[in-house]
Amino acid sequence: MSDLPTLDEIRRAPKVLLHDHLDGGLRAETIVDVARETGYDALPTTDPAALREWFHEAADSGSLERYLETFRHTVAVMQTREALVRVAAECAEDLADDGVVYAEVRFAPEQHTANGLSLDQVVEAVLEGFRIGSRDGRIRVGTLLTAMRHQARSREIAELAVRYRDLGVVGFDIAGAEAGYPPTRHLDAFEYLQRENAHFTIHAGEGFGLPSIWQAIQWCGADRLGHGVRIIDDIADIDGTPKLGRLAAYVRDKRIPLEMCPTSNLQTGAAPSIAEHPIGLLRQLHFRVTVNTDNRLMSDTTLSQEFAKLVDAFGYGWDDLQWFTVNAMKSAFIPFDERLALINGLIKPGFAQLKWRVNDR
Ligand SMILES: O=c1[nH]cnc2c1ncn2[C@H]1C[C@H](O)[C@@H](CO)O1
Numbered sequence: 154m155s156d157l158p159t160l161d162e163i164r165r166a167p168k169v170l171l172h173d174h175l176d177g178g179l180r181a182e183t184i185v186d187v188a189r190e191t192g193y194d195a196l197p198t199t200d201p202a203a204l205r206e207w208f209h210e211a212a213d214s215g216s217l218e219r220y221l222e223t224f225r226h227t228v229a230v231m232q233t234r235e236a237l238v239r240v241a242a243e244c245a246e247d248l249a250d251d252g253v254v255y256a257e258v259r260f261a262p263e264q265h266t267a268n269g270l271s272l273d274q275v276v277e278a279v280l281e282g283f284r285i286g287s288r289d290g291r292i293r294v295g296t297l298l299t300a301m302r303h304q305a306r307s308r309e310i311a312e313l314a315v316r317y318r319d320l321g322v323v324g325f326d327i328a329g330a331e332a333g334y335p336p337t338r339h340l341d342a343f344e345y346l347q348r349e350n351a352h353f354t355i356h357a358g359e360g361f362g363l364p365s366i367w368q369a370i371q372w373c374g375a376d377r378l379g380h381g382v383r384i385i386d387d388i389a390d391i392d393g394t395p396k397l398g399r400l401a402a403y404v405r406d407k408r409i410p411l412e413m414c415p416t417s418n419l420q421t422g423a424a425p426s427i428a429e430h431p432i433g434l435l436r437q438l439h440f441r442v443t444v445n446t447d448n449r450l451m452s453d454t455t456l457s458q459e460f461a462k463l464v465d466a467f468g469y470g471w472d473d474l475q476w477f478t479v480n481a482m483k484s485a486f487i488p489f490d491e492r493l494a495l496i497n498g499l500i501k502p503g504f505a506q507l508k509w510r511v512n513d514r
Pocket residue numbers: 174175176177217221224228259260261264299328329330356359417447448
């Protein structure tokens with residue numbers, strides 16, 4: 154009998170999620186409802202099950218650029234205060250149902266002003282939704298504000314993040330197509346955030362390689378890397394022994410968190426399969442790896458399912474899953490004492506109980 158964690162058991166573990174897009178995790182039923190209510194008539198289908206399948210297939214394109222095209226529809230139904238509150242509340246509920254106890258969820262406010270909402274109104278609606286969805290106390294949600302890297306509004310969005318820092322916004326990010334849009338394009342925003350003692354992560358090393366990671370860390374000062382999978386390009390195999398280049402060594406030495414999203418990486422072509430995903434080697438080499446969902450709708454996944462796939466591919470046990478989880482909690486953007494309280498008060502006891510129960514079965 155195998156004693157590896159099962160999907161059902163993993164669901165009951167207190168998990169931490171640092172990289173999840175609000176506009177990549179809508180319920181298909183909600184998309185259909187809101188499209189009907191707001192007169193959006195460009196959905197590929199209005200049958201929720203078929204729509205769920207459509208997103209998964211369309212995102213399974215092998216290219217980040219084509220993967221991102223699917224967001225046209227989710228963003229289109231997130232243009233009113235009611236829709237934003239609903240989507241954010243359901244996001245918090247869905248994550249809590251999956252056993253996530255702390256999540257940082259991101260979205261790009263600039264994409265939600267097409268019907269006349271101001272950036273502040275957009276942020277307030279999402280914060281209200283997270284408050285509603287987490288009021289039963291099962292989950293705590295921190296919000297990250299994303300600026301789109303092909304646009305030129307990053308400074309404005311960074312200022313928005315600082316303005317709402319005491320009201321639920323815990324950090325900043327840039328996302329969107331990576332090739333052709335280096336992080337240094339937004340240096341002004343990152344320097345502003347550093348002067349404000351604010352936290353930020355940067356999507357880097359997903360659709361483009363080492364130069365993007367290098368810029369994100371050494372020019373922009375990123376606290377964490379979104380994906381960062383291509384750091385593997387700076388690790389050579391010398392007769393079966395991994396040899397780290399200077400950038401990879403820096404990332405590991407400085408304990409820079411990698412927000413890895415295995416299924417998403419298969420869909421965009423950033424990794425060939427779960428078994429060959431760099432997370433296996435990076436975990437062995439003790440990089441500060443975390444496991445994430447990226448876009449639950451597009452990847453048809455949950456955090457528990459991401460863990461279950463890794464258990465299946467790498468034979469991870471409870472200690473590994475706890476290690477990923479504690480890594481994530483240590484790397485969160487909320488204050489240190491609050492992170493520690495969650496690790497000692499919730500995560501460690503939760504995993505201990507599961508290990509104990511499983512040993513007893
Ligand atoms: O994995 C990703 N890489 C780059 N950009 C992404 C990824 N997933 C989602 N996005 C984009 C599309 C969304 O509209 C935006 C804000 O959440 O972020």
